[in-house]
Amino acid sequence: MNLDNFEQHIDAVIMQRGKGYTQYVHNLEETEPEFWQAEVNGTRTYDVEIQLDGKEISEWSCTCPYDGDICKHVAASLLNIRQQLRVKPTSPAQPTKRQQLDQLLNTLKREDLEAYIRQLLHDDRKLLDKFLLRFQTVTPTTEAPTKQYQQLFDKLARQYSSYDYIDExxxxxFADEVQELLDTLSASNLSSAAKVEICFTIAQGIAGIANDVDDSNGELNSLMYSIKDELATAYPQLPTSEQATLFKRVLATQFDSRYSEYGLEDTFTELLKEWAQHSQTDQNTYLQVLDKHVQSSPNDWRRDALLRQKMALLxxxxxxxxMEAVATTHMEIPDFRDTFIQKAIDAKDYDKARSLLQDGIRLAEQQKNAGTISRWRKRLLEIAYLQNDIPAIRTELEHLYQTSHYSLEHYRELKATYPAEEWVNARQRLYGLIPIPRGYDSARAMLLQEENDIPALYELIKQPTIPGQSASLFKRYAPLLATAFPHEVKATYASQICDYLRDNTGRAVYERVIDELNVLAKMPDGANMAHNLVKDFCNRYKSRKAMVEMLIAAFGKS
Structure with missing residues (x-):
């Protein structure tokens, strides 16, 4: 995405809102080369960060809760950045705040800096806590760092909790402050082992309050990913024995119900997968734990999900x-069965592939799983095409045609398999497969239109009204039918409007009548008929004052 044309890559609505927010962008500054920061006033003041690579926009972030790709605050900031870069400075460039800070620290006297820090930390106890944690090794204390971080986390949870609940x-x-706590941990000089313990302490704290937090914006999940990143940094710095211990602890966390109940358990999946990449022992440990949970899963979907996870790891x-052994043992999972089906197809062993598919269909029928049956039927159709087996192609297409509400896609595919002289009879048979109840008129109409059988389509549509269906069908096909049957279509359509209005009242009914009259008016020479109906309705139903007012407003006085 380029700074010159980024508008083309942002949703038009968001971009329009961003243009309206350019005046609310404050403190926009290139704090480091090609790294911009800004504050944008909205419901709250949001922090925006944007990284450029020349004119390419490589990264961006905003602290607002918008869950799309680019929010209006980032869009507004990009507009301001582009404008600022296009304006040629008429005076020497102002040093950035970072540059001013570097210059100040190089010239400021130590005693002045100490006095300011003391005053700053005296006025802000939370900042004092973070400062002391940041330089833990310089300012040793008898209290364990883990306990200090836990106390600060608990303090934050109490601070933001109202009636034991933290709203959105x-x-x-709350998450911003916990993230600052994690940033402090990352920058501290504590040992990797100590950082690991603190990570687990904060993770357990998050799991402990998850039920009492409105996490609509995924803040807790983001914190867990920050913890994951800190563990990933600590892992290679640990002795081998401690790495193995950490692996087991993280693995236990992944299957801990305190995390799984709130969608936090998958945070560590990629971490575990990576750590076990070069350790057969860790791989086997992971697989054993997975197998244990597969066997104890309370339902099929959870068991299947775990088995898919196992296959992905392998x-x-x-x-x-x-992988093959797992798939062979659990052929009831469609994805696993499909592995062997594809292998048989690749080897052109179509008999074996068909056998696997037919067994899968029988199993899916027992389970009443229509989606899986359709999946295997499509695979049988694929094999039939590979072998150019016309009877088999027709068999599978007819099944799919009937189970997909008589779709035109499969109807057209079937038509392509027949010579023209055979298609007439085949078409009639396929049309006859559609169930008799009028609820299937829409499917019938689509096929008749496909064959351009206008007389049959007209006969179908003019049948007595089914509320909510025939009227909509007539409206859909009226332009096509009115060309061939102008008088009949208009008369039938007008009759349906009259019947509907006779039996129904209410503003919603009158709005629908107005819509149908407009459809009638657009038919060849239909405007005069619609005008006469309006006049008739106003005279016949004088007591329906709302109806008369709405008709006059829509069509004028007669």
Whole structure:
């Protein structure tokens, strides 16, 4: 995305809102080369950061709760950045705040800096806590760092909690402060082992309050990913024995119900997969835990999800024989069965592929899983096409045609398999497969239109009204039918309007009548008929004052 034309890559509505927010962008500054920061006033003041690479916009972020790709605050900031870069400075460039800070620290006397820091920390106790944690090794204390971080986390949770609950707005502010706590941990000189313990302490704290936080914006999940990043940094700095211990602890966390109940359990999946990449022992440990949970899963969908996770791990670790063994044991999972089906197709062993598919269909029928049945039927159709087996192609297409509400897609595919002289009879048979109830008139109409059988389409549509269906069908096909049957279509359509209005009242009814009269008026020579109906309705139903007012407003006085 380029600074010159980024508007083309942003949703038009968001871009329009961003243009209206350019005046609310404040303190826009290139704080580091090609790194811009700004504050944008909205419901609250949001912090925006944008990284450029020449004119390419490589990264962006905003602290607002918008969950799309680019919010209006970022769009507004980009507009201001582009404008600022296009304006040629008439005076020497103002040093950035970072440059001013560097210059100040290089010239400021130590005693002045100390006095300012003391005053700053005296006035802000939370900042004092973070300052002391940041320089823990310089300012040793008898209290364990883990306990200090836990106390600060608990303090934040109490601060933002109202009646033991943190609402959506406070959740964002709470998460910001916990993130600052994690940033302090990352920058501290504590040992990797100590940082690991603190990470687990904060993670457990998050899981402990998850039920009491409105996490609509995914703030807790973001914090868990920050913890994951900190663990990823600490892992290679630990001795081998401690790495193994950390692996087991993280693995236990992934299956801990305190995390899984709130969607936080998947945070560590990629981390575990990466750590086990080069350790057969860790891989086997992971797989054993997975197997244990597969066996104890309370329902099929959870068990299947775990088995799919196991297959994904085996694929990542290139354990192909193990993959095949798992798939063979659990052929009831469609994705696993499909692996062997594809292998048979690739080997052109179509008999084996068909056998696997037919077994899968029988199993899916027992489970009453229509989606899986359709999936296997499509695979049978694929094989039929590969072998140019016309009877098999027709069999599978007819099944799909009937199970997909008589779709035109499969109808057209079937038509392509027949010579013209055979199609007339085949077409009649396919049309006859549609159930008799009038609820299937829409499917019938589509096929008749496809064959351009206008007389049959007209006969179908003019049948007595089914509320909510025939009227809409007539409206859909009226332009096509009116060309061939102008008088009949107008008369039938007008009759349906009259019947509907006779039996129904209410503003919603009158609005629908007005819509139908407009449709009638657009038919060849239909305007005069619509005008006469309006006049008739106003005279016949004088007591329906709302109706008369609405008709006059829509069509004028007669």
């Amino acid at each position: 707005d406070d959740a964002s502010a 694929k990542t670790w290139n354990r192909l024989d193990d």
